[in-house]
Structures are given as structure tokens and as C-alpha cells.
Amino acid sequence: MIKHIGVVGAGQMGAGIALVAVQSGFETSIFEPSKQAQEKTKAYFQKKLPPHQPLFVTQLDALSNCDLLIEAIPEQEALKIKLFQELDSIAKPEAILASNTSSISITKLAAATKNPERVMGMHFMNPVPVMKLVELIRGLQTSDKTYHAVKATAEKMDKTTTTSKDIPGFIANRILMPMINEAFHALQEGLASAEDIDTTLKLGANHPMGPLTLADFIGLDTCVAILEIMDKKPCALLQQYVNAGWLGKKTGRGVFSYV
């Protein structure tokens, strides 16, 4: 029975996951090493006024009493493998280790632990409090018990789940990222303005937001990382934005400006 959730990494996604966890009645603790991100998350919680506040911990091993640990650190395989090894050593034996990764192999993260059947993908969408979907990804080693406990937790958070095999990109990004990359190619070619590319998809395909705005919301660095893991070459213009430090909404500037 999952009662206490630990969120590791409170950036865009981790902060949202922690808020939904608190609002759904879970005791919630957060480990976030960056002072700046911590302050941002605390301010976010103050604005949202949940029924109770999460606990901010300063050491990873302060999460050892959690029943479910959800990792939302940057989309870099080596970083996540190292973290899963650490989580495996601090978590209690019956705890579940979940990753919010958009594309990295759950099977590989699980293989980095001594207890791989308790590892699983729990892919929330951005912004977490608004988006109804959680994609569930079973690694090759994930047990039925782990799968059902994570599914029940997502449902208690009032989310709808879909289940994907552990193939890079899973369902959502498998289909979304090639579209986003193609939108950058169209912009690079000068096919149309950024505004017209987005408006065409919004009004022509009934998408709630255009692909360039969506990329800004996801984070352009995250888009590049996901495309690379999916073995797709990121468009040069997309890469250039990332090189410039224009990462999207989170830095105030991407394709569009957010200041």
C-alpha cells in the first residue's frame, strides 16, 4: 500500500508530481539539490495552497521510509543510472522505484539495481496537475505487483493510464517528437513563420497547442535528449536554440518569448 511518496528532482515535472501527490492525500517528500529550484518549488506550492505541504529533505537517504520514489531528474541516462543505484541502496526492500523518463530504457535503469522487479516507468505529462495521462512502462523485469501498485497510485491521483512496452519514446514521444522535429525543419526551411506553423496545427489538426509552443513547454534540451535516445537526429535549428541556452518556457525564451 503506497502512503508516502518521495520525489527526486523538483524541476518542472517533479514540482507538479509532488503537488498532485499532496493533493491526492499522499504524504510527500522532495529531494532537490539546487537551491534555486527548491525556492521555485516552494513558491509554486505557496501559490497552489494544497491541503498540506510536502517535506523538503536535504539528503537522499531521508527518503528511505518512502513506499514509492519517483525520479524526475534531467533526461540523461548516466545521471539516472547513478541515481537508481543510489535509490536502490537507500530505499526499503518493498519500496517501488519509478522513473518519469520520457524515453530512457526502464529495463536498463532496472538492471542497475539489485532488485529490478520493483522498477517501473511512470511517465506524467506536462503540466502534471492539468494533464490527465500517465503512461506506464514495464521494464522486462518489472513484476505484476509493482505494475498494479503504480497503476493504483496513478488512479488515486485521478489520472488515466495507458501501458507501453519499454521501447524508446514509449507511446507519446514516439509519435510526438518526430512531429516537433519536423516543425523545426519547416521553420528552418522558412516554410512559414513560427506563429503560422503553430496556428496551422491548432486550427487544421485540432491540436490544443502548436508543436513549437509544445516544444517550448517541454523544454528544448529535453526534446533534443529524447530525439537522440530515439535515434533520430535533432534538427540543426532546434540544437542551435539549445546551444544558445534558449530552452523554452523554463528559461523565459525558446522559439517564443515568455517574459
Ligand SMILES: NC(=O)c1ccc[n+]([C@@H]2O[C@H](COP(=O)([O-])OP(=O)(O)OC[C@H]3O[C@@H](n4cnc5c(N)ncnc54)[C@H](O)[C@@H]3O)[C@@H](O)[C@H]2O)c1
Ligand atoms: N518537460 C516535460 O514536458 C516532460 C514531460 C514528461 C516527462 N519529462 C521527463 O521528466 C524528467 C525531468 O524533466 P523536467 O522538465 O522536470 O526537467 P528540469 O530540468 O525542469 O528539472 C530537473 C530537476 O532535477 C534536478 N536534479 C538534477 N540532478 C539531480 C540529482 N542527481 N538528484 C536530484 N535532483 C537532480 C535539477 O536540479 C532540476 O531541478 C526528464 O526525465 C524528462 O524527460 C519531462
